[in-house]
Amino acid sequence: MKNENKILEIKNLDKSFGGVHAINNLSFDVFEGEILGLIGPNGSGKSTCVNLITGVYVQDKGDILYQGNTLLKKQSIADRAFLGLGRTFQSPRPFLNLTVWESVYTIAMLHTKTMKQAAEKADEIIEMVGFNDIANTLCSKLPIEKRKWLDMARTLAINPKILMLDECLAGLTPIEMDDSIEFVKKINKQGVTILFIEHVMAAVSKLCTRVVVLSEGTLLSQGDPKIVMNEQEVIKAYLGEDYVNAYAEN
Amino acid sequence: MKKPTSLLRKATKHPIAIGFIVLCMALPLIITRGYLLRVFIEVFFFAAMGTAWNILGGFGRQTSWASPAFFCIGAYTAMLLNTNFGTSPWVSIFIGVAIAIVLAIAIGAPTLKLRGVFFSIATISCTSIIRQLIFNFASLTGGAQGVSLKMSSGNNFWQLRFDSEVPFYYIAFIWMLIIVLITAIISKTKLGYYLRAIREDEDAAQSLGVRTHRMKLIAFIISAVLLSVTGAFYSFKIGYIDPNSVASHDLAIRIAVTAILGGMGTIWGPVLGAFICVPMLEVSNYYLSNFGGGGAGFAMYGLAMVLVVLFRPNGVISLFEGLQKRFESRKANKQTGGEAK
Numbered sequence: 001m002k003n004e005n006k007i008l009e010i011k012n013l014d015k016s017f018g019g020v021h022a023i024n025n026l027s028f029d030v031f032e033g034e035i036l037g038l039i040g041p042n043g044s045g046k047s048t049c050v051n052l053i054t055g056v057y058v059q060d061k062g063d064i065l066y067q068g069n070t071l072l073k074k075q076s077i078a079d080r081a082f083l084g085l086g087r088t089f090q091s092p093r094p095f096l097n098l099t100v101w102e103s104v105y106t107i108a109m110l111h112t113k114t115m116k117q118a119a120e121k122a123d124e125i126i127e128m129v130g131f132n133d134i135a136n137t138l139c140s141k142l143p144i145e146k147r148k149w150l151d152m153a154r155t156l157a158i159n160p161k162i163l164m165l166d167e168c169l170a171g172l173t174p175i176e177m178d179d180s181i182e183f184v185k186k187i188n189k190q191g192v193t194i195l196f197i198e199h200v201m202a203a204v205s206k207l208c209t210r211v212v213v214l215s216e217g218t219l220l221s222q223g224d225p226k227i228v229m230n231e232q233e234v235i236k237a238y239l240g241e242d243y244v245n246a247y248a249e250n
Numbered sequence: 251m252k253k254p255t256s257l258l259r260k261a262t263k264h265p266i267a268i269g270f271i272v273l274c275m276a277l278p279l280i281i282t283r284g285y286l287l288r289v290f291i292e293v294f295f296f297a298a299m300g301t302a303w304n305i306l307g308g309f310g311r312q313t314s315w316a317s318p319a320f321f322c323i324g325a326y327t328a329m330l331l332n333t334n335f336g337t338s339p340w341v342s343i344f345i346g347v348a349i350a351i352v353l354a355i356a357i358g359a360p361t362l363k364l365r366g367v368f369f370s371i372a373t374i375s376c377t378s379i380i381r382q383l384i385f386n387f388a389s390l391t392g393g394a395q396g397v398s399l400k401m402s403s404g405n406n407f408w409q410l411r412f413d414s415e416v417p418f419y420y421i422a423f424i425w426m427l428i429i430v431l432i433t434a435i436i437s438k439t440k441l442g443y444y445l446r447a448i449r450e451d452e453d454a455a456q457s458l459g460v461r462t463h464r465m466k467l468i469a470f471i472i473s474a475v476l477l478s479v480t481g482a483f484y485s486f487k488i489g490y491i492d493p494n495s496v497a498s499h500d501l502a503i504r505i506a507v508t509a510i511l512g513g514m515g516t517i518w519g520p521v522l523g524a525f526i527c528v529p530m531l532e533v534s535n536y537y538l539s540n541f542g543g544g545g546a547g548f549a550m551y552g553l554a555m556v557l558v559v560l561f562r563p564n565g566v567i568s569l570f571e572g573l574q575k576r577f578e579s580r581k582a583n584k585q586t587g588g589e590a591k
Contacts, residue, residue: 081458086458089457095450102446106443107458109444110444115440155458
């Protein structure tokens with residue numbers, strides 16, 4: 001049932017920080033409605049890639065096409081949020097001194113016409129996320145799992161077409177992880193494309209319909225998670241040379 | 251028929267604020283000593299400036315030290331136009347506002363791109379630049395000698411000259427109330443919410459679509475306009491201004507400390523802060539003037555600041571918020587109790 005419309009096209013992307021070549025001639029596509037896993041070892045350029053897409057950094061070379069249009073350098077981070085590019089951060093970034101409801105309400109205001117509509121939208125999102133009983137709690141009182149969910153809830157208020165989740169499972173207990181996976185699936189069912197950056201491989205294979213593997217800023221492999229993760233190159237990049245044979249024997 | 255009752259109901263929600271306003275309105279009837287009234291006028295002016303600073307500094311948590319720049323623009327515009335052309339301050343206020351807006355954009359557009367401490371440092375230089383400009387263009391501004399109003403007698407509302415302190419008491423008080431009201435409105439509007447989001451996490455706010463630079467700039471301009479008007483009133487109250495009093499870092503610090511001490515990001519915090527800071531300076535100037543070459547007052551500022559940051563980081567107003575909450579919950583209890591019967 002996969003939709004073959006490309007929502008995001010990364011073309012020959014290049015980015016260096018001083019002497020570090022973070023992204024090296026990277027190209028891949030994201031299709032509408034899919035959950036794409038973006039994986040790779042530490043420092044392989046996953047977060048840089050998200051930062052380039054959302055406009056935190058400007059690429060040295062290459063293009064990013066969103067819904068067929070090139071994202072221009074002058075389009076700021078906020079402009080891109082209005083286009084429907086949502087993202088969360090590696091460590092949650094809650095508005096600590098606002099309540100859960102206020103956080104969502106503030107963002108909903110940006111993307112609705114009146115404050116009344118914003119309030120309705122905030123109610124709707126709080127309901128959907130299941131935050132009803134903690135709606136009036138200060139964000140600073142939330143545990144880590146709820147903070148991660150709140151980050152996602154907030155991004156829902158921008159009416160995202162694509163949501164980039166940067167390690168949204170890191171630091172969670174196995175049960176919390178399962179809940180979060182279900183939550184991501186729920187968001188995806190509403191028609192939001194997900195770009196899922198993750199280290200936890202079990203979650204990736206459970207959730208993602210396709211994965212893109214990065215290594216040292218270049219594309220190593222892409223395709224079905226189960227197949228890709230057994231490729232020698234991928235194992236080598238992740239675990240090192242010695243493990244290739246050990247893993248292949250199994 | 252509906253409106254007055256709803257207004258009344260709204261008023262009863264803020265018993266402390268209403269009590270405070272009524273008390274201040276009645277005060278000149280009780281106090282007849284000019285000195286005490288002058289202290290109160292100073293309190294209101296600092297409350298007004300602290301509240302204006304609070305819009306960007308408190309809600310958006312962008313610590314600006316450029317407030318004297320706008321304050322002295324308003325003061326100098328009003329004074330110079332009056333001494334040279336006899337222009338009424340009620341007219342020159344608007345000219346001062348126009349200049350303040352231009353200056354706020356010129357200062358704010360580049361500096362607000364900086365984050366946190368870097369923004370603060372950049373704004374420090376703005377006040378210095380303005381002060382040096384006033385010194386250098388002495389033929390226009392009077393240089394270090396300053397500008398003073400001509401002596402006059404009789405009451406003239408159009409020219410803001412009065413024989414007694416009472417009219418200025420009410421002007422300062424009402425102007426302070428207007429600024430407080432503007433802040434209260436801003437805190438309920440989109441701008442207020444966006445500023446709070448910026449305060450909490452600028453990167454996150456930006457990634458969710460808050461145009462952070464524009465929002466900070468708007469707040470900076472509003473704050474500049476209010477400071478400029480305050481400057482105009484203040485200069486006519488004092489009758490004399492010079493660069494060292496209206497374009498000094500001391501003033502920048504006094505304005506910010508007023509808001510920080512009272513409670514940043516709250517509506518009545520800076521007002522409370524002014525009621526603490528100004529009398530404190532007066533008292534210490536009187537009793538401690540022999541210590542430290544007259545700098546004892548500012549040492550008190552520092553001490554008060556340290557104590558607040560250590561024990562009440564949300565400002566002195568946080569003590570009162572607890573009281574208000576208790577009052578409300580008791581009232582709610584009473585109401586539900588009444589219904590049950």
